[in-house]
Amino acid sequence: MSRPVILCVDDERIILSSLKSQLMNNLGDTYQIELAESGEEALEILDELIKSQVEIPLVIADQIMGGMYGDEVLARIKTILPSIYGIMLTGQATAESVGEAVNKAGLFRYISKPWDEEDLVLTIKTGLRSYYDQKSLLKQECYQSILNQILKLVITAVSFEEQLSQALSIILSARCFTSLTKGSIYTVDLEQADLEWSTRVAPDMVLVSQLNEGEVPESLLEHSETDGVELITETANIRYYRAPIILQRQVVGVLFIYIDIAHDDGPQTREFLSSVGHTLAGMIRISQYNRALEKHSLELEKLVEKRTRELHQALRKQEQLNDIFLEANKKLDYFATTDELTKLMNRRCFFERADGEASRANRYGRKALLAILDVDFFKEVNDKFGHQVGDAVLAKVANVIVETIREHDFIGRIGGEEFGLLMPETSLEDGKELCERVRLAIASTKVMIGSHCISVSASMGISEVKEEESTIGCAMIRADQALYDSKHKGRNLISLN
Ligand SMILES: [Mg+2]
Known part of the structure; x- marks a missing residue:
């Protein structure tokens, strides 16, 4: 590689x-010294050197x-190479014209002829130091700007692969890397790798992003002995920077950039590439977390779905059980209150309701009548035709009573062939008339069983529920006595007590 040049112009x-x-x-031999005997020659040499x-x-x-003239030469050179430092040598100029030249040509210093060697060398060394300081500062700014752009990518909502591609483009398009146009980024296969890097000794690298298709020898992908940035010369013309991407002390990726022979390999560039490696490692880390989070969310969703399904199933089962319980309760209630044969209230239910009615009548000073009805000679029906026929006769009698009584009256089977009838809000006269209708209806009913035609009659005893009575007990005894009277007097009769 050529040494930097100091260009001297004098006629x-x-x-x-x-x-x-x-x-x-x-x-020493750090610099090459080029000489030109005129401004024109100086510009020609400059042109060649730049090429x-x-x-x-x-x-x-x-x-x-x-x-x-010198000031013009320096001004033109400065236009072509703005970073160059210019020094003017002359013994024939006034302070005023030198000042003008300094401003016009952007001079660094002016040295008068004949010069003192020590002074000349000091001036030149100062100029060179300033030049390199300035260059280093610009490079640092450039590197910093690249790092900032890559850092911004970390929080950009694009895929991980896209982030790495953009990062590579940013690195290669940087001003301080003007001659670099090729590069590649390899990382371990994130689909394969999990968060436990430590279990992976030498991860397999896959190409994630590449610009201008540089060839990367397989050997460079293998885990390197050094974890730092390396400058590798493959042939006389091909050199790479190989920057490892290190996460938790494991190499999880590699950044390659192809550099020009002319590019100086300074600690600044290595530090920069090392920082790029850290930033890319951060990208990989965040990408891993995102993947893990997505996976976790998916599992959680599935779990919630499963739990919801189970809950619905349990609820449906509970509903079915509730229906069964309701149905069972209805049946229980039915069997607890209903006489199976006649479908009328059973004895317990009738007494409960009749007591309730007596209590109501007692509380509000209302009237109520109680009647007991007994089918005449029912034992003979059972004896002659059998119990099944007897049952059918009882069911028919119950039906006739139900069809004859009024809406608010109620009836229950209180014994074998014995029925209770409660008539709320009913006077003695009205009750007697109603019972008469019931008696006649039963007496005129014929029950057809096979070839038999059976007629039955019923005797009834009626009693008022008295004002001071809040249960049906006493009225029951009185009605029973009246029934006895009807039976005694010849049956198919109504008696009052
Ligand atoms: Mg001269």
Whole structure:
């Protein structure tokens, strides 16, 4: 690689050779010293050097020359290479014209002829130091800007692969890497890898992003002995920076950038690439977390779905059980209150309701009548035709009573062939008339069983529920006595007590 050049311009050969020997004596062979005898020649040399990508930090020019004057030469060079430092040498200028030249040509210093060697060398060394400080500062700014852009990518809502592609483009398009146009980023396969890097000794790398298709030898993908940034020369023309991407002390990826031979390999560049590696490692880490989070969310959703399904099933089962319980309760209630044969209230239910009615009548000073009805000679029906026929006769009698009584009256089977009838809000006269209708209805009913036609009659005893009575007990006894009277007097009769 070519050394940086210090360009000296003077129309006197003796001065040029003196300058060259003094510079070589004091700067060693770090710099190449190029000489030009006119401004025109200086610009030609400059053009060639730039084409060869040679760095030119400093130019020293005489002011008074045939052809182009020094200040003009320096001004033109400064236009072509803004970062160059210019020094003017002359012995024939006034302070005023030198000041003008300094401003016009952007001079770094002015040195008068004949010069003191020590002074010259000090000036040149100061200029060179400033040049390199300035260059380093610009490079640092450039690196910082790249890192900031990559950091912003970390929080950009694009896929991990897209983040890495954009990061690579940013690195390669940077001003300080003007001659770099190729690069690749490899990482371990995130689909395969889990959060436990430590279990992976040498992860297999996969290409995630590539710009301008650089060839990366397989060997460079293998885990390197050094964890730092390396400059690797493969052939005379191919050099790579290999920057490992390290996460929790494991190499989880590699960044390659192809560099030009002319690019200086300084600690600044290595530090920068190392920082890029850290940032890319952060991207990988966040991407892993995101993947893990997505996986976890999916599992959670499935679990919630499963639990919801189970809950619905349990609820449906509970509903079915409730229906069964309701049905069972209805049946229980039915069997607890209903006489199976006649479908009338059973004895317990009838007494409960009749007591309730007596209590109501007692409380509000209302009237109520109780009647007991007994089927005449029912034992004979059972004896003659059998119990099944007897049952059918009882059911028919119950039916006839139900059809004859009024809406608010109620009836229950209180014994074998004995029925109770409660008539709320009913006077003695009205009750007697109703019972008469019931008696006649029963007496005129014929029950057809097979070839038999059976007629039955019923005797009834009626009693008022008295005002002071809050249960049906006493009225029951009185009605029973009246029934006895009806039976005694010949049956198919109604008696009052
Ligand atoms: Mg001269």
